[in-house]
Amino acid sequence: MCPDDMAWEQAEETADRWLVQFLEVDILRPIADFILSHNRGVATEFAILRKGSYNISLRLEYRNGATVIRLSQPGAVLFPEEKVMNEVAIMRFLTDQTSIPVPFILHSGTKEESPLGLSPFIIMDYIDHETKMYNALNTPGCPKEERGILDPQIDEDRLEMLYSQLAGILLQLSTPSLPRIGSLSQTDDFTWEVTRRPLSMNMNELVRLGGLPRSKLPDLYTTFDTSSSYMEALAELNINHLVHQRNDSVDSADDCRRKFVARQLFRKLARDKRLTNPLLDQGPFKIWCDDLRPANVLLQENMHIAGVVDWEFTYAAPTEFSYAPPWWLLIEKPELWPKGLEDWTISFDARLKTFIRAMKNCEDIAIQQNRLREDQRLSGPMNESWESGDFWIVYAALHSFAFDVIYWQKIDARFFGPTENTEEAWKERLGLLDESEKDEMELLVTRKLQEMNTRILSWDPDEYTVAFREQLKSQNGKANGEK
Template sequence: MEMRMNPDDVTWEQAEETSDNWLAQFLERSILVPIAYFILEQKRGNATEFAILKKGSYNISLRLKYENEATVIRLSQPGAVFFPEEKVVNEVAVMRFIADQTSVPVPFIVHSGTKKESPLELSPFIIMDYVEHETKMYDALNTPGCPVEERGVLDPDIDRDRLEMLYGQLADVLLRLAMPALPRIGSLSQVDDFTWEVTRRPLSMNMNELVRLGGLPRSKLPKADATFSTTSSYLEALVDLNIEHLAHQRNDAVESADDCRRKFVARRLFRKLARDKRLANPSLDKGPFKIWCDDLRPANVLLNYNMQIAGIVDWEFTYSAPPEFSYAPPWWLLIEKPEYWPKGIEDWTRVFDYRLKTFLKVMKQCEDSAIQQGRLIEAQRLSGPMHDSWTSGDFWVIYAVLHSFAFDAIYWQKIDSRFFGPAESPEHAWKERLDLLDESDKDEMERLVARKLEEMETRTLS
């Protein structure tokens, strides 16, 4: 039985079709020429070449080369990004914040604007300096010979010194990002050249994916101006999203009546834990909060020919978040996510535990160096909190609230037994947990089962 929740393939297909149709126009000279001239209006010079740089998950990037430098325009991709204006405004504000408040290398922003302000009104955009680089951290860590179209996995035979050198740079980035303290959870707005405030909802990658692949109505997300003053209130909002997701995704949400019951029980118990404030550390509940990027991973870390970080790109879905997010060790140490690991989540856990020791070792070295230089104080160390997050299981709680489609696998394999005691097996544990639900919950569960089975039947007939 599938433990993960599959995306709605009808909604997914529609989103992909929208993206493909929009991207196809970039093969036309009549589209490319006005974009090139638009960039030249912002940054004049003797242009030598203009071409598509790459199509990413959420954007298309085009590069205009000059004699000694290059400029990139990045346009949000319809069908991939469901809140394009909000995404770009957030990204610009947070990139300028990171450039001003930390020494993390981010591209310099030349100009940005709305869809209406973009060339040919294509899409909200950012024009930024191109970061010259030789390769990406992803390629430096990935298994050699892994086909481009396949999902990458950390090279199991990677040289230890090389791994420590690469991990050390990533650890240093995480340390620097964790230093600024923010008073609320949410997205940043730039007030003036030196002031930023948390004024809007924390627009996350997971929220975008729930709408794009789960068919979640936008009205179910936190309101656009919603910010959060405590970790516990934010976690409750995220837990509620998982409940809404199960209720609203029409296709591929469940495989059977019992699968629906199991998914319902997991979400209700997780919400109970959130409401009882058992998912967050009480001493951290009121912050201070930290900069968190949902999409920070090796594929977005650019390296120069010396294998040193030249710049980090793709800061969409970055916001002020609970400290527990920064205290959870980064899942991307193995490149691959636990729910996609070929040998399963338990094997991922075993390999991750082994590699985490190396990461925490170099993290401590970074911290020691920063403390000696006066850039860090003892209380700002991340290595201790990361170790504790992993050993306590808090890592899995944070992972579950950030990855809705992986929620079921993570909850039953890594969270349920921690809070409610051992069960016969992850697959059948839900039956043993039914006593923890009250009668109204059970009635609601059976109504949901009936509706989901009807949706499955309707789809089969059509």
């Protein structure tokens, strides 16, 4: 299912226009002064470090180090205050509970507390590094503007060395145990509790690009005590996504029916608790980061990890998530693989063997050093997740825009039997829907066909994005008046 291109245009324009102001000295100077007020020193240089998918980072250098301020971009982040609050809590948790090198947080605050009222922010130490894991794994010579793919000619020993470091991060994330599914709050200096909904990257993108009303997400203080209940909530999100996305959601009546059937059957499986392991259903639950990938792993000159950044969409999740091998072993996502999903699967299977071998070595060392118990290994569960197809269930639940291709090619036949043609399989599955669901489907088809004839924006951004867009309209109106 493609994103709503009208919502995408609005989101991108908002973020781009907001970023332009950081070229102005009158904006940069108060930000630098603000950083200095929280970390005194003799500054030597101040500049934009990078623009990410959700934030802009600016670095203030000193004679003996550097500090970064990270500001959330309107139009890119649809839950900015919640995102920053979650990220601060999880970074402090990881610092206390693991040895993963994350930036030390100096200060954080709301939009009102930020310099010039720009956006919620975090001030943290800058981690000096030579390159990123992404660059070490990517195909040499790949243009920056193109999507990266794991170097097909990479030396096997080098790959295992790099994978070993990534495996070590995942192993540490899987070690702490939490009693509920959701985002963490720090209650005192050394205590964290799961108190808020698991704000995921997918949820942000569904609102930003999928036309999903914010009210359709779990309430802010909703947490989950079983994996199956959370999986059912994710299945509901996928149904609501299809119902509410105004543009680019379907291209024909049968396309709508096909997407409706897939989502209804996925929800049935979730309700029947067939998408989760009953032995893991009640936890304990594990730390999961939606955005953990090679691009966020910083490397020293010797190719050892210097730090790991971008923890905003991190929360306690079903253990099945941690047991699924990481899709980013090939850098590129399966639904975007140039040669198609089946070729991705073959390529991934080959590289997964290297990763599992690297993971086992990490586990052996950790067990010898009394940092890990035998029953905390990930290598076996990851291999089982891949072999059983549970990997695809987790992936479909977490990637709504890829749901259809994953469901029909990797999930449906496993539970409902093989079909001759995956494109037409939905017709064979209609008998699994009751009459009320079939009636609901036809009503949705009628509405979607009407919507195809009138393209209207349906977007529910946060108050900061709305405020900035109103500011832009005001500025444009004044400019037009001057002419």
